[in-house]
Every structure is written in structure tokens, then in C-alpha cells.
Amino acid sequence: MKKTLLVTAIAGALGASAAQAATVYNQDGTQLDIYGNLQTAYKSVNNAEGxxxxxxxxxxxxxxxxGQHVINPGLTGYFKAEWEFNADEAKGSDQQDGISRSDQVYMGLQGxxxxxxxxxxxxxxxxxxxxxxxxNEFFDVTDSPVSGDDGVNTQNTDTDREGDKIQYMSPVFGGLQFAVGAQYKGDAEAENVDSDGNAAFFGGAKYTMGAFSVAGVYDSLDNYDGEITGDIYDTGPEAGEDFDAGDQYGITAEYTMEQLQVALKYERYESGDDDYLPDENRFGLGSRYGYGYxxxxxxxxxVDLSGGDAWxxxxxxxxxxxxxxxxxxNISPAMYTFIEGAWYDREEDENDGIAVGAVYSF
Known part of the structure; x- marks a missing residue:
């Protein structure tokens, strides 16, 4: 999912820190904050016909x-709820108005x-x-097809991967941290492709030593295994046959020093049926530098794709x-502008384009 984050704090000539959430209540160990952002942009992107x-x-x-509240000195309860809205459409237009849908919503315990x-x-x-x-703000390099992100936010249909989850994340022990969890889809849920309840496991570990860190993650994708509802290619799975969504895993090494951050990634999607979805290997390199403003x-x-004969x-x-x-x-501690361009090396230059925009955070 896209998240607008300014990696480097607003500094330099502005001499200020990034905008913070507003605390509306803080008493007797209970705190409540509100926050948000307005993001309006212009984009020009090629379609499939070029x-x-x-x-x-x-x-x-x-x-x-x-919000959060202290249960005892070693235990804190907390929650977070976010909603998205359209800032570019007039009231009463054909687009959804106001706060249209939830984004991240969770609660937990930490200590x-x-x-x-x-x-x-x-x-x-x-x-x-x-x-x-x-x-980034708008363009990213692509993820696997099960992630649903083609880089330009036009295929984010599988946000379902974000919901119905439970997770435990350990404290940091000598630089090492791990996380384990599961996404559970009960048999009463409409998006469940199986007739029974199922828990799909995911987990990972991260090690940090000074400015260097390395992380590895595995996701079983078990909730996307199920029965094919339509024929897929001439030699692919037919309607009524079972489909195995496969597995996803990756590893990233990251180095951060002062204003410079560099990351190197290997990510693999291993298809359970490569006549439907191909195996995918992704080798990525990213860098970000804070220049003061x-x-x-x-x-x-x-991206290396390797599918079966039908694919x-x-x-x-x-x-x-x-x-x-x-x-x-950075225009101010709360406001900044951006410009981005992307090239995806596809037929008819599909999804290549530029975007410019502004963000106001509070």
C-alpha cells in the first residue's frame, strides 16, 4: 500500500521538525491524538495502448x-484508525464524497x-x-501480482491482504527482532475462496547493527488457494479445478547514515501454478538523500518472469x-511538494508517466 512518508526530517534553512499529530487528551496515562494529510496531485500516465x-x-x-493508555508500568493498550477521502472531487459528484473507506485499523498491547x-x-x-x-508519493517499482500493486496504484485490488490479521512482534534482542502472524479468513466471510476457515501464516526477522540492517520475510498466501471459477488459457486450470496461489518471500539489506539511505532487495513470488501466474524474481536497488530542503x-x-507454456x-x-x-x-514544516517520473519497460510504454503534487500534513 502507498504511504506518503518524508524519510528525512524537514531541516536546513527551515530549522524545523516535521509536523506532528495533535494531542487532544493526555491525562492519567491516557492519550488521544488526531492526525492526517491532504494530498492533491496531477498525473500523466500511458495506458495499455500507449x-x-x-x-x-x-x-x-x-x-x-x-490512542493509548497505560494499564500498568510494563503494559500499554493502544489503537489506531485511519480513513481515506477524496480531496479532488466536488460534493455531489459521481465520485465518493467525504470519508469513503477505512485504511489501517487495529488495536493491541505493547510492553x-x-x-x-x-x-x-x-x-x-x-x-x-x-x-x-x-x-514514494505516487510511483513505485512493482510488487508481485498477489500484492496487487503495479507501481501506479491502478491495480491495488488485493488490499484484502491487509485485513483480518493477528501479529506478534518481539522486542529487540541485541539488534535482532522477529515477527509472526496469520491472516484468518472464516467460512462466513465473502472473500474467503475456500468453504472452511483458514489461517495463512507469515513471519520475518530483522537484524540491525548500527547504520546497517537486514530483514527477511515469508508469506504463505494460503488464503488465495481455492477452486478456479473460469477457464484460464487453453492448457491452464479449468473451471472447478483447485488452484495453488504459491508463496512469497524476500530479503532486503539497508544502510542509513545521516542524510543518505540505500537499500538492496531480492523478492520472489513462487507460483503454485505457473500456467496461471508466472514465477517472479525481483532485484531492486533504491536510494534517498536529504539535501536540506x-x-x-x-x-x-x-523483474524476471518465468511462466508455464500457457502463460x-x-x-x-x-x-x-x-x-x-x-x-x-519542503515549503513549511507541514507542507511539501513532489515531482516523480517512472519507466516500466512494458509494451506500448504502459504505465510510464510523470506526477507532481502537494501534501499538507497535520
Whole structure:
């Protein structure tokens, strides 16, 4: 999922820190904050026919509330709830108005034992493996097809991976931290592709030593195994046959020193049926530098695709190179602008484009 984050704190001539959430209540160990952002941008992106399409659009405006209370000196309860809304459309338009849908919503307990939570939030492989390479304003390098992100926010249909989760994250022991969890889909849920309840396991570990860190994550994707409802290619699975979604895993090494951050990633999606979805290897390199008035950043990713005979019969490309470039400029501690460009090495230059925009955070 896209998250707008300014990696380097607003500094330099501004001499100020980034905008903070507003605390509306803080008494007797209980604290409540509100926060959010307005994001409006312009984009021009090529469609599948190679024609440029442009628009002014909302780039993920969010309103959030978070709170915590001290249960005892070693245990704190907390919650977080975010909602998205469209900042670019007039009231009464055909688009959804106001606060349209929830984003991250979860609650949990944290203390000396670590952190345990339940609800909806970004996947672990997103946070620990993908984001260090690109976590930009609009364009990113692509993720696996099960992640649903094609880099330009036009195929984010599988946000279902973020919900119905439980997770435990350990404290840091000598630089080492681990996380384990599961996404549970009960038999009463409409999005469950199976007739029975199922828990899909995910887990990972991260080690940090000074400015260097390395993280590895595995996701079983078991909730996407199920029965095919339609024929897929001439030699692919037929309607009524079972489909195995496969597995996803990755590893990222990251180095951060003062204003410079560099990350190197290997990510693999191992298909359970490569006549439907191909095996995918992604080798990524990303870097971000804070120049005092904002950030400049770049990312490169090589995508290697290897599908079965049926998949190859209807797909010409088995590999591609992806490049994303961008920069931000800080107007104030709460407001900044950005410009980004991306090249995805696809037929008809699909999804190549530029985007410019502004963000106001509170």
C-alpha cells in the first residue's frame, strides 16, 4: 500500500521538525491524538495502448485517530484508525464524497514482552522488504501480482491482504527482532475462496547493527488457494479445478547514515501454478538523500518472469527493467511538494508517466 512518508526530517534553512499529530487528551496515562494529510496531485500516465491519460486526483488523503493508555508500568493498550477521502472531487459528484473507506485499523498491547495486535495494516513484506527500496508519493517499482500493486496504484485490488490479521512482534534482542502472524479468513466471510476457515501464516526477522540492517520475510498466501471459477488459457486450470496461489518471500539489506539511505532487495513470488501466474524474481536497488530542503530519490528494479507454456503463449515479455526518479521540496514544516517520473519497460510504454503534487500534513 502507498504511504506518503518524508524519510528525512524537514531541516536546513527551515530549522524545523516535521509536523506532528495533535494531542487532544493526555491525562492519567491516557492519550488521544488526531492526525492526517491532504494530498492533491496531477498525473500523466500511458495506458495499455500507449496513449497518455492525465488528471488532477486525490493521492491518498487520510484522516486518523490514535490512542493509548497505560494499564500498568510494563503494559500499554493502544489503537489506531485511519480513513481515506477524496480531496479532488466536488460534493455531489459521481465520485465518493467525504470519508469513503477505512485504511489501517487495529488495536493491541505493547510492553516488555513485545507487541501484539489485531486488525488491518500493511503486510509485513511491504514494511520490511518493499518499502525500503521505494515508498514514494505516487510511483513505485512493482510488487508481485498477489500484492496487487503495479507501481501506479491502478491495480491495488488485493488490499484484502491487509485485513483480518493477528501479529506478534518481539522486542529487540541485541539488534535482532522477529515477527509472526496469520491472516484468518472464516467460512462466513465473502472473500474467503475456500468453504472452511483458514489461517495463512507469515513471519520475518530483522537484524540491525548500527547504520546497517537486514530483514527477511515469508508469506504463505494460503488464503488465495481455492477452486478456479473460469477457464484460464487453453492448457491452464479449468473451471472447478483447485488452484495453488504459491508463496512469497524476500530479503532486503539497508544502510542509513545521516542524510543518505540505500537499500538492496531480492523478492520472489513462487507460483503454485505457473500456467496461471508466472514465477517472479525481483532485484531492486533504491536510494534517498536529504539535501536540506527535501529529498531526492531513485530506484531501479529488474523483474524476471518465468511462466508455464500457457502463460508464455499469451505473454511476450519474460523480463523488464523499472526506473523511478523523484524529488520533494519542503515549503513549511507541514507542507511539501513532489515531482516523480517512472519507466516500466512494458509494451506500448504502459504505465510510464510523470506526477507532481502537494501534501499538507497535520
Amino acid at each position: 496513449n497518455s491519460e492525465d488528471e488532477i486526483f486525490d493521492n491518498g488523503s487520510t484522516f486518523g485517530v490514535k 516488555n514482552f513485545g507487541d501484539a495486535r489485531v486488525g488491518s495494516w500493511d503486510t509485513l513484506i511491504d514494511d520490511w522488504v518493499q518499502d525500503p527500496v521505494t515508498n 527535501g529529498d531526492v530519490y531513485a530506484a531501479y528494479q529488474y 508464455e503463449a499469451v505473454n511476450d515479455d519474460d523480463s523488464r527493467n523499472e526506473i523511478v526518479l523523484g524529488a520533494t521540496y
